[in-house]
Amino acid sequence: MRLIPAQIRAVAAAFDGLPGVGPRAAMRFARHLLAHRGEGEGLVQALQGALTDVALCADCRSYTVNSECAFCQHWQTLDNRQTRCLVVEQPEHLQQALDAGWSGTAFVLHGLLSPLDGQGPLQLGLDRLDELLRAEQPPAALIVALDSSVEGRTTAHYLSTLARRADVDCQAPGWDVWLEQAAGSLPDPEEKS
Structure with missing residues (x-):
């Protein structure tokens, strides 16, 4: 009998x-939402x-409520022929990059290559990135800033290969x-000029 x-x-x-939620926590969340129905309705x-x-933005694959995100709309107004393209794993990494002063274009993967988890090149939009690298005006350089895990290093190697085939300079320093x-x-905000 199931109660x-x-x-x-x-x-x-x-x-x-x-990800990161086990069966006990999952049941706790369900019970919480039933006990606090307003929160449950807000979540829904x-x-x-x-x-x-x-x-996903048609250009950089960050989240958007339009066909293009505000970040890419901004870049279309500039002469970006000689700009660099930063490849990051998640949209929050792009936000951190912008907060740190990034001033080039970007591409968000939404994961890393992981065949065991069903994450291949198509799931990461690498066909779109390959198109960008082979465009008439490709980025001057591709900077791959990914996690230093095995999946991150594998993905960085794959992206380096794409860049090399397109004759685009590639650097893969790792995210951290x-x-x-x-x-x-960046200039120190405490430092006076």
């Missing part, structure tokens, strides 16, 4: 499918809005190294 209704088990199963509305309105260098190159 917990199928609907609650379904909510817990949906949470359990998220937020998810519906996000699933309906948010898409790149971010530290970028932050170090």
Whole structure:
């Protein structure tokens, strides 16, 4: 006999499918939302809005509610023929790069190559990145700033190969190294000129 209704088990199963959430935490989340129905309704509305309105930018693959994100719209107004393109794993990495003073174009992968998890080149939009590298006016350089995990290094190697085939200079310093260098190159706000 099952005391917990199928609907609650379904909510817990949906949470359990998220990365980093196990079955016990998933059931705790489901119980919490039932005990605090206002929060549950807010979550449902937020998810519906996000699933309906948010898409990937046609150029950089960051999140947007239009066909292009504000970041790419800004870059279209500039002469970016000789700019560099920063490749990052997630949109929050792009935000950190912008906060650190990044002033080139960007491309967001939304993951790393991981065949065991079903993450191949197409899932990461690498066909689109290859098009950008082979365009009439490709970026002057590709900077691959990814995690230093095995998947990150594998993805960086794959991207270096794409860049080499397109005759585009490629650097792959790793995310932490790149971010530290970028932050170090900004003027100190405490320092007076």
